[in-house]
Amino acid sequence: MTRVSAGILSLLAAGSLALTGCGPALAAENHVRAPIAKVKAKESGLKTAIFAGGCFWGVEAVFSHVKGVKSAVSGYHGGTQRQADYKLVSSGITDHVEAVRITYDPSQIRYDQLLRIFFSVVADPTLRNRQGPDRGAHYNAELIPTSAQQLKVARAYLAQMKRSGVWDKPIVTDIVRAQAFYPAEEYHQNFALKNPRHGYIRRWDAPKVAALKEFYPGVFRASFLKD
Incomplete structure (x- = not known):
């Protein structure tokens, strides 16, 4: 596995505070380079996709730093x-x-590339009903395609991941039919941007953004997407 340097993780995790919110403070996650998708998404015009990968603060923080992402709503x-x-x-x-x-x-950024980012730095595909320090079905990692094209690409990518040998445990991430999406309370939106010194953000989500920058500098946007 290709992992983010320990130096980046330790620097970002240093000085973490007592936590409230998505979960307790534990050791920071490791990140891996997911494989390049063999099946490329063929889309045009602005598209919408939904990703569940544990606490939504970190999912939003990562995608807010990806070039081509126009909005990210928890x-x-x-x-x-x-x-x-x-x-x-x-x-x-x-x-x-x-x-x-x-x-x-x-x-600017294809759906298959978003999948690669998601499994490289956001979600561990070998965990069910938990991510990082958070436990429960509401923290399950799920791909939620919003079109037939996304569904095709998601299925192909999960199959490719299972054959890749990158992960040493079974891939258990689900593909879930898109249902209603309800925006979270306002204080959850742009949470990492508004609370950079929050203990959970420093311990769990800043390392994810650092991993994005290290793994995929070509699509990394330094400033947060605010909308």
Whole structure:
């Protein structure tokens, strides 16, 4: 496995604070280079995709640094609108999963490239109902295609990942049919941008952004997407 340098991780994780929010402070994650997709997405015009990869703060933070991503919204996928509330969802009693809906320009970043980024620096595809320090079905890693083309590419990429040998445990990430998406409360939007010194952000999400920059400098955007 190709991993982010320990120096970057230790520097970003240093000085972490006691945490509230998505989960407790534990050791930082390792990141790997996912394979280049053999099946390329063929799309034009602005497109929307939904990714669930644990706490939505980190998913949004990473995609907000990807060139070609025009918006990234944290929210709740599935379930009902009445229960799309952070306290309820984080309690694990609803049918939602924390997710991020992104709008992207395929002329700048393709869906298959987004998948590679997602599995390289955002989500561990060998974990079910948890990511990082967070536990529960609402933190499951899921691909949520919004078109037939995305579904085709997602299926092909998961199959390719299983054959790649990059991961030493079975790939268990699900492909889930797109349902309703409910934007999360305003204080969750752009959370990493607004709270760079928050303990969870420093320990878990800053290393993900650092890994994006190290692995894929050609698509890395230094400043946060704010919209």
